[in-house]
Each structure stands twice: as C-alpha cells, then as structure tokens.
Amino acid sequence: MPILIPLFVGILNYRILTKPLRLILAFVLYGTLNEIIVHFFIFTIKLNNTMPFSHLYGLVTFLILGFFYVCILNGFIFKRITYTLVIIYAVFYLVNSLFIQNIYIYPSVARTIGAILIILFALSFFIKVMQEASIEKLHREPLIWINLAILIYYSGNFFYYFLFNIILDYSREFSKLTVIYYSVLNAAFYLLIAVGFWRARPIVKKNMVL
Numbered sequence: 001m002p003i004l005i006p007l008f009v010g011i012l013n014y015r016i017l018t019k020p021l022r023l024i025l026a027f028v029l030y031g032t033l034n035e036i037i038v039h040f041f042i043f044t045i046k047l048n049n050t051m052p053f054s055h056l057y058g059l060v061t062f063l064i065l066g067f068f069y070v071c072i073l074n075g076f077i078f079k080r081i082t083y084t085l086v087i088i089y090a091v092f093y094l095v096n097s098l099f100i101q102n103i104y105i106y107p108s109v110a111r112t113i114g115a116i117l118i119i120l121f122a123l124s125f126f127i128k129v130m131q132e133a134s135i136e137k138l139h140r141e142p143l144i145w146i147n148l149a150i151l152i153y154y155s156g157n158f159f160y161y162f163l164f165n166i167i168l169d170y171s172r173e174f175s176k177l178t179v180i181y182y183s184v185l186n187a188a189f190y191l192l193i194a195v196g197f198w199r200a201r202p203i204v205k206k207n208m209v210l
Contacts, residue, residue: 001201002187003032006194012120021200023068023144030060035193038180052103059093062114069121072143076128082121090115111161112142117122122151142199156185 010017010025017025032058039069041047066086070079096110097103127148129135138144 001034001035002190003004003028003035006190007018007032009194009197013197016200017197018066018142021142021146021197023064023071025197027064027068028063028190028193030064031057049104051106051125055097055103055107058085058107058111058114059090059097062072062093062118063090065118065121069125071117072125072147073121076131077124085117089114106110108161108163112158114139115158115161118150118154119158122147126151140199142196145192145196145199148194152192153185153189157182169207 004204006028007025010021010028014022031099034053038047042050064084066089070086071084073082079172085205092116093107100185101107101109125143129138129144135141135144160178199204
C-alpha cells in the first residue's frame with residue numbers, strides 16, 4: 001500500500017516534525033488503520049458494504065486537515081474563521097450521514113463540499129506563501145509538498161466524490177476504471193506526503209576541503 005511509505009518516513013522523522021506535520025502524520029496513520037480494519041472485515045466476515053467506514057473516514061480526515069489549516073493559515077486567515085468553517089462542516093456532515101445520505105451509501109454531497117473547502121484552504125496557503133515571500137527555496141519546504149499533495153488529491157477527486165453514486169449505478173465497468181484513476185491519484189498523494197516528511201530533515205552542509 002502506498003500509504004505505508006509516508007507512514008514509515010513520518011515515524012522515522014517524528015521528533016523533528018512540527019505540529020502541522022504531526023497532524024498530517026495522524027492523517028496518514030488513521031488512513032492506514034482504516035485500510036487495515038476494512039480489509040480485515042472484508043476477509044473475515046465477508047463484509048460487502050464498507051460505506052459506514054467511508055462516512056467515518058470522510059469526517060475524521062476532514063477534521064484533521066481542518067486543524068492542519070488552522071495552524072498553517074494563522075496570520076493570513078483568522079483562526080476563528082477557519083475553526084468556524086470546520087465546525088459548521090462537521091455538523092453538516094453528521095446531519096448528512098444521519099438524515100440525507102445514510103451510512104450505507106456513499107456520502108457524495110458531504111465529500112464534495114468538503115473537497116471544495118480543502119481546495120480553498122490549500123489555495124489560501126499558497127497565496128499566503130506568495131504574499132509573505134519568506135521561503136527562499138520552495139522545494140525544500142515540507143509544507144509546500146504537503147499542501148501540493150492535498151491540492152492535487154482533492155482537486156483530482158472532486159468529480160469522483162460528486163459523481164460516485166451516479167457512476168456506480170450507471171456502469172460497473174466504468175466504475176472500475178474510476179477506481180483505477182482514484183488508486184493512481186491516491187498513490188501520488190501519499191508519495192508527495194512522504195517527500196514532505198523527508199524534507200523536514202535538517203539540511204547538512206558539507207564543509208569543502210581545499
């Protein structure tokens with residue numbers, strides 16, 4: 001599983017990870033546990049419908065990313081605003097799961113709105129970076145890699161979230177193709193996160209011997 005790569009790199013570098021990066025490590029850790037638990041139930045009790053896990057995953061991962069952006073957007077967007085958006089969305093997500101799209105169907109409405117919010121947060125961080133112009137070498141900044149991973153992943157999955165239930169009803173074969181697309185995007189997402197964790201390591205300058 002591609003998710004194991006950033007998990008390993010993150011744990012290896014845990015002591016030097018900042019609070020925002022540790023939140024991303026928590027995101028990866030939860031994703032890993034979710035995968036293990038889902039596959040365990042599939043193989044042991046032949047679980048056919050894993051949508052309840054998808055509902056829980058969508059809420060937990062949004063909350064983690066929400067608090068991640070509360071941290072890194074501080075000074076650009078008031079914390080109170082970001083917190084409010086995260087809490088309002090969490091309440092809406094619960095209402096959607098309980099009364100609109102029950103836990104046995106994919107929460108396409110909630111996941112789509114969540115993707116929009118995450119994309120806006122990610123774009124806001126890049127705007128903040130450009131306005132502050134305090135990072136000399138962007139490719140060495142861990143948060144740049146992490147934010148890029150998030151932006152690519154949620155932008156790429158926007159229509160997947162939105163059309164998931166329609167695709168599932170329309171064609172099983174086409175839905176298999178979308179799963180392949182999702183898997184490739186998922187792998188790229190976790191590889192970029194792994195790069196971000198690796199970039200957290202201090203740069204060792206070698207002294208030149210003349």
